[in-house]
Amino acid sequence: MMNDLDYNFYRVLFEDLDPARLMKRFLELLLKIQNVERGSIWIREKDHFVCVESLGGPSQIDIIKGASIHADEKSIVGWVMENGRMTIAEGGKDPRHFKAFEKHMQLKSALILAFPLILRDGQVYGVVQIVDTSAGGSRLNLDDHYLRILKSIVDMGAIAINNALQHTDQIARNRKLEQTLREIRNRIQIIGQSASFLEAMKKVRDYARTDFPVLITGESGTGKDLVAMALHNLSSRKDKPFVVQNCSAIPETLLESELFGYKKGAFTGASDDKTGLLMAATGGTVFLDEIGDMSRLLQSRLLRVIQNKEIKPLGESNTHKIDIRIISATNKNLNEAVKEKTFREDLYYRLNVLPLHLPPLRERKNDIPLLLKYFIKRESLELGHFQKRISDEALSCLVDYRWPGNIRELENFVKYILSTVDGDMVGVTDLPDNYKHPAHRQLPGGESLPFADGAPSGQPADPAGRPDFPFTGLTWEALDKAYVRHLLEKNNWVVTRAARDAGMNRSTFDSRMKKLGIRK
Template identity: 50%
Template structure:
């Protein structure tokens, strides 16, 4: 008996050295069969109203893995799982035995020892140890031995339960990583401001149509991202989305890039080449910086929009195509029309569905969201621990005018991820151009200041001494809300109290952003 106890202890030690869930499951079952000196066994897990075999060993094991038993049908594993008790069953006479599972087995079970598997006091499955000898002579059913055997099972079932939970979490993490990777590739568009939602509502409604779209806005406002969103939300999503920057290449080269050319059309044209319009047939072409397109090329583009046909350089016949044009510009096309630098007829063809993207300075409440998004994205890309940003630093970013818009903010976050030594980005880490803007969004005055701290302190005490306590509290809350652009979460954090308490005080003090606007409708953090 002592040798058998030592054997159990050794198996226990070997099992807990294994960390891989699949290998642990297999080793767990094989160890039990070895200890009981039998050749068949299986592990079953409860899933809803079914019991599924997730591991099997012995002859015909390949025919039982994956078998599912309904909770309404008789089975020994089902009885053990539902009752949470160990049982010993004679396969030939026990009514609980599901004989259909072994109907095509060459060797049938004779005696079955089945134990429940627990985790956190709940039964999650069962393990069967099966004697296939017709005389049922291999299973050791001595009560003392079974007691030690059950102790091993209880310990190992915890390890197995944890391993299965770990495997499920790994699967969830893989799905999450896949989603995050897809989100990164899709270049997520972030925002919560009214101006942002107004633009995105137009994008959603425009995507369902096949009309041409003209996107206007300053550089760095995300025009290409919007164009891509229009394409992916349209019926053309399974076809190409091709991009051409009209300001990046000379006029002659731009024309050949868009329309293609025939062999011999010009020096160096050694073969036929399809242009962007032909390559995108069925899909969408995004023409960025359309305001920089030369007048000669504009005429060719107008023909594409009017007749859905192109004529490659050097060709004698036209080719018909089916594409949607999305154009974008940061220029005043209406003014260019007056100066004869842009075709009026082309403008009307392009701007059937117009979208204007507001600059970042007009959607300041989106800045904290964008900052957190870029910190998260850049942290994953560079394998640098994600940094936090202080409310004071956020306040400076909100006050800044962002001439480069979202692109400038994104590049700043990349810079800060590398140059900030601490885990929290503070105002001192920000570039000088941003710090030059004071919290009210204006440049710091160069006028002389009263540098006497005692005089300033006396004046400050005199000012607050004439205020009542509610007035003082109201002034403090108002100052915080204006400082953090009416973001309750950031203001509450700076005040040192939780958000719900801060919002409650705002309601009692009747503080809100505008007439008829309650604290609950202010920017959410």
């Protein structure tokens, strides 16, 4: 019988790297050798033994496959795992027999033959059980010579199964890595080849290997949030939470509740316990955007979190240990903020362990064609349109344009041309005026005011050397509207911050917006 199975045995072991198929065919072979119908394969997973394959009729498969036995419970599987030796047990009588699974089976185990699945280094990672349900266990061949041959077969099968499991695991890891890279390239939209960009990306790769705080600086629209996500996805914390909070988007008291959480009854309206974002992110990464707008009070609380690695929700007396990595970002000069006493110096040094500056798009001219091509392709696929091309002349204008809104402006520009240009080619005539003439500035609010060295295009400077007034022909209301829109755009439409920059309170600024008919 053994000789007749030699060919099938080697074919089973070496022709298939799919673990599920290999284990099923391997178990079928062992049961055929022993002339029995019930068997199972178990694998160690942390503190449990899990049945990954089972044969012996529908009831056996339904009950046992996928089931688990805790390592602390007595079982034949556990005994073989611990001792690393073959064993023979009498079903229902041996104290090691875990009988719970057989309660609903018509045929009970009479005799159980169990072998360890052992690696070359002697590590036991699983168990294969061969079960005889015949009266007295009369079918199992327990001859010493026969068992030694059977053990050799199991040992080779153990290595083959482990190889298949590792192969599958490697494929899964490769797919996960490819998915991460796709996310970084596509969804996270980090694209470029300029020297300043590559230098920043090298820091991203280096910083991702550590757990130290990172402070990302750069103008609005340079992709600070995307870089923060890349830092998380490339780190050892990638499978843990990535929590984002904009520190300027909500009032101070609400921001405190969001970050630190609170206990029921901590204040009026606290009807239930709330877990703060800092605690919810434990094991992962917290990204604090616009950190420069955080109040001094919250700066002090955040400093204590970083120093002590613990958090105390509002209204609670106990502290909780947390394990988080903090990445923060700002478009402000925090050095100046420290000098002006609006930002704590000690917190600044705690956050700025790994500084990362993102260059503005005007310093990445070589990347502009790449980014245009990427966004055109992405948005065209989204819309189901053919991809448009940009003429050399138009591309020259776009490369020379200063892109004050950086990548965010470029992305929105692509959406504009895809919506307004009818043909397949985008020419200079298709560009808005301020893009046609890069040296000209666009007045915030939509009006284009061309400039050339201080003088409007087409108008000579004053002979005495005084530049002509560039706002000739505009009403005071138009200028007021443009200024208010400028403040809103500058502050990402956070009205509180725009009002502060204007030197007025929020309600007055709201009234001004309403009067001018400005809405996002």
